Every structure is written in structure tokens, then in C-alpha cells.
Amino acid sequence: MTYSKKVVIVTGATSGIGEAVVQAFASTEASIVLVGRDKERGQRALESVQKLNCPAELMLGDVTDSAFADHVINFTVERFGKVTVLVNSAGVIRRGSALETTDDDWHHTFQANVNGVFYFSRAAVKAMRRTGGGSIINIASSVALVGCPGLAAYCASKGAVVLLTRAMALDHAKEQISINAVCPGAVDTPMLVSAHDKPVSVDEVLQRNVDAIPQGRVATPQEIASLTLYLASEEARHITGVALPIDGGVTAG
Template sequence: MTHFKKVVIITGATSGIGEAIVQAFAATKASLVLVGRDRERGQRAFETVEKLGCPVELVLGDVADSAFADQVIKSTVARFGKVGVLVNSAGIIGRGSAVDTTDDDWRQTFDANVNSVFYFSRAAVKSMRRTGGGSIVNIASNVGLVGCSGLAAYYAAKGAVVLLTRAMALDHAKEQISINAVCPDAVNMPMLVSAHSEPVSVDEVLQRHVDSIPQGSVASPKEIARLTVFLASEEARHITGVAVPIDGGFTAG
């Protein structure tokens, strides 16, 4: 495993992919700032990291609030001296075609998946450029790279994250700030079955995805986390502006 001691901020850190990313960075002995909304889950994540001997902070708030994003960056610098890595993992999924998507659905989907990435990335870049650079990894989706049906707002939001990643990578390449996106297909976690109009089991949804993936299996949160840690490491210094599918070959078809 890649080993480095960095200051890492992770949004959406208390569940799913974000929680796995926290554990993967903790294994590198990074200093961690966990950003989430749920106090109980956040406290569990905090205690887990603390037991591993890593310096850790838990910050609760609305990631779609630009003032909150600015404050998280400011408080991180105050405690740890700099921001080395930002991982934007917070997000929600909204289901439905465009005509089935309400104004509130659209706004909430973009707030959680796009605005949060923009606000935190903007604040992080301002800090990183003063301290010699850093890395940003955005957790997007392979549906930001290909067209599918039934999730208009979510697909549009993840597409926006992919293009924001590329635009910011070009804007800040000369400042030694690498910015990349990880684009999973279905991942075996609770969000996979959220927001369905009718109750559905995890096994049912997993099988639908397995049937569409050339490798015949879905990724685990740990696999997404390992790729994220790599993209934030020195070994990936010359990688920026890419959106990496981790989808068992789905986008290759």
C-alpha cells in the first residue's frame, strides 16, 4: 500500500464509499478531517480512526453550504497547518426521468453532488496554492461518462462533476494541484437501493447490475477507496484531469 502522512479532508465520510476511504487513508497514517451530517455515525467513524492512532477531527454540517466549506478548510489549516488532500465523496441519488423530477429533487441532487464539490474544491484550491499544491479526488460515477435512463438529475449531476474535474485540473495544473475523478458503476452499499419508488432488495438490485457488467461483479467500497488513495499519492503526481471508470468494463462497451 502507498504510505504517506498527509492531511486529508473527506466529505461524506460517515457511510458507504466515504467510510471506506476514511479507513484506507487511516492505514497510511494520515491526519483526517471527517465531514458528515449524522452525529452518531460520525462519532463511530471518529472513534475508529482514533483507535488507529491517527489525528482526527469530526465536522458536522451541510456540504452544500459554501460558508461551511470555507470554515472546514480554515479550521483544518488552523489545526494541521495545511490541506494536502480533499476527497469529495458526499452525494445522494435521485431516481426518475426529467418529467418525473420535481424542482426540489433537481436542486437537492445538484446541491449534494455538484455544489458541494464546487464549494469544497474552490476553498481547498485557495489553500493548496499557498502551501505548494495538493490533490483533489472527486467521487463521480460512470453514469457521468455514458447515457442511461431513469436517473436524469443524478446523471446530469455526475456529468457536471466530471467536467468540473477536468476544468479545474487545467486551471490549476501549474500550481501542482492534481484533480481527478473516480467513476464507479454500482457499488455494494446502502445507497444502491435508495430512492426506488417501490421496495427492492439489495440482492435484486445487485443482480441487475451484475448482469450488465462484463466482469460479472460489482465493486466493493474498499476497491473504490484503494483507487482514491492512489490518485492522491505521490505515485500519481503526473495524473490530473482524468475520470477513471472502475466498473468492470461497463463503459468499454
Template sequence: MADTKKVVIVTGATSGIGEAVVTAFGAAGASLVLVGRDPERGKRALRALENVGCVATLMLGDVADPSFADRVVASTVGRYGKVDVLVNSAGTIRRGTAVETSDEDWRQTFDANVSGVFYFSRAAVKAMRGTGGGSIVNIASNVGLVGCTNLAAYCASKGAVVLLTKAMALDHAKEQISINAVCPGAVDTPMLVSAHNEPVTADEILQRNIDSIPQGRVATPSEIASLTVFLASKEARHITGVAIPIDGGFTAG
């Protein structure tokens, strides 16, 4: 269970894992700043939180813009007085081998998946230093640990997130800032079946993923959110610099 009254920024907050993370922190009593790009999804997410009595605000922009990251953190501190937790959940996927990956696909993947994590984490650390510490949880991927076919840019970007997590955890451990990565495998979100070039159905893609997982199922977004909330809790304060697979045993083989 997360500590109540935390102030939490979540990027990629309006869909998939990010939306589940927002719901979990909201249920634990946190004040939330939702970061996203889609105004309609953002408004729906805000309404859902307001309906359960959660204090939340929405900021729209591009996570790969360093000035936007600075504005979000500054606004959060101005409104709530602090930042306790940052969850970097925003991300994108481009499928293909290195030969099939265009320059633009490579750039967009790293902008969203790596630069966004870096800019928001840098801004959050500066704020957390002034209030005695905090927690950063980066949503990486198990394919940033072991690799995967047909995902060259995505694997490289998530591997970068894992090592950025470890480097920053070492740099800021004495400042009581814990920094960890959650590494999901296949999760039942729209991203799982997106951006496939081959003519396959969503059901076929889902079954293909299920067949590759020792537990025989894909994760739910709420399972990823539960681990994320735990890593930001006081019970996990001695955990830092780790990248935890949550993939039904996929990386154990």
C-alpha cells in the same frame, strides 16, 4: 500507497465510499478531517479511527453551504497547518426520468453532488496554493460518462462533476494541484439499493446490477478507496484532469 503525514479532508466521510476512503487514508498514516451530517455515524467513525491510532476530527454541516466549506478548510489549516488532499465523496441520488423528477429533487441533487464539490474544491485550492500544491479527488460516477435510464438528475450532476474536474485541473495544473475524478459503477453500499420506487427487493436490485457488469460482480467500497488514495499519492502526481471508470468493464461496451 499514499504518502504518510498527509492532511486529508473527506466529505461524505461517515458511510459508503467516503467511509472506506477515510479508512484507507487512516491506514496510510494521514491526519483526517471527516465531514458529514449525521453526528452518531460521525462519532462511530471517529472511534474506529482512534482505535487504530489515527489522528482525526469531525465537522458536521451541509456541503452545499459555501460558508461551511470555508470553515472546514480554515479549521483544517488552523489545526494542521495545511490541506494536502480533498476527497469530495458526499452525494445523493434521486431516481426517475426528467418528467418524474421534481424541482426539489433536481435542486437537492445538484446541491449535494455539484455545489458541494465546487465549494469545497474552491476553498481547498486557495489553501493548497499557499503550501506548494495538493490533490483533489472527486467521486463522480460512470453514469456521468455514459448516461443511464431512470437517473436523469443523477447522471446530469455527475456529468457536471466530471467537467468541473477537467476545467479545474487545467486552471490549477501550474500550481501543482492535481484534480481527478473517480467514476465508480455499481458499488456495494446502501446507495445502491436506495430510493427505488418500484417494488423490488435489495437482492433483486443487486442481481440486476451484477448482470449488467462484464466482470459479473459489483465493486467493494475499498476498491474505490484504493484508487482514490493512489490518485492522491506522489506516484500519481503527473495524473490530472482524468475521469477514471472503475466499473468492471461496464463503460467499455
């Protein structure tokens, strides 16, 4: 698989899955634009990529701002000539049942997890259709496919990402733009242990998830990144509109 002519944008690039995706692409000959909010983490991520002699830029801003999404796409085209891959990895989690979910929880979750994906995807399609196509990979979740107690807003938002993925894939298939969703189960990232209503240890959270996974282990961010790398490759161009679980068998039952 060759990536020497690909120009990749990754949102949520400074932590968790997004950071692993950046590192995976940095090991190829692709050019990368890292999108994040934290300046210090972003600078560290950028420097680690540049040490691999990977052409890269860092853009700081809020993915829930449609003007920022347009700006990132336009900057990328001006800097590298095109956009061929977009990985929408930025996201948040608010825990709670529907009765425990406040209006602010609901709106914040959808703004980050759905609006951000929509704004960046819409802007990317405009650029991709001018240069012969491309690939969009949305990081959704296994709970978009089967649901999960205590995650009402998160499940609903990731379900929306899956259906947006399928709708856009059909709209733009004839333009050689493939659009897919990766649906991880539990992944060993900071998000896995965040936003609990009472303190829990990392080991406790990991063990709970291990007990619920048929394979008996939690995925690494690098495993999710490897699947993302494949979906962005030329070998995967006939794959579009899918929501692909990578969850150790959770959604098989």
C-alpha cells in the same frame, strides 16, 4: 507510497465510499478530517479511526453551504497546518426520468452533488496553493460518462462534476494541484438500493447490477477507496484532469 505528511479531508465520510476512503487513509500515517451530517454515525467513524492512532477530527454540517466549506478548510489549516488532499465523496441520488424529476429533485441533486464539490474544491485550492500544491479527488460515477435510464438528475449532476474536474485541473495544473474524478459503476453501498419508487430487496438490486456488468460482480467500497488512495499519492502526481472509470467494464462497451 507514503502519506505521513498528508492532511486529508473527506466529505460524505460516515457512509459508503466515503467511509471506506477514511478507513483506507487511516491505515496510513495521514491526518484526517471527517465531514458528515449524522452525529451518531460520525462519532462511530471517528472512534474507529482514532483506534488506529490516526490523528483525526470530525466536522458536522451541510456540504451545500459554502460558508461551511470555508470553515472546514480553515479549521483544518489551523489544526494541522495545511490541506494536501480533498476527497469529495458526499452525494445523493434521486431516481426518475426527466418527466418524473420534480424541481425539488433536480435542485437537491445539484446542490449536493455539484455545489458541494465546487464549494469544497474552491476553498481547498486556496489553501493548497499556499503550501505547494495538493490533490483533489471527486467521486463522480460511470453514468457521468455513458448515461443511464431513470437517473436524469443524477447523470446530469455527475456529468457536471466530471467537467468541473477537468476545468479546474487545467486552471491549477501549474500550481501543482492535481484534480481527478473517480467514476465508479455499481458499488455495494446503501445508496445502490436507496430511493427506488417501489420496494425492492437488496438481493434483487445486486442481481440486476451484476447482470449488467461484464465482470459479473459489483465493486466493493474498498476497491474505490484503493484507487482514491493511489490518486492522492506522490506516485500519481502526473495524473490530472482524468475521469477514471472503475466499473467492471461497463463503459468499455
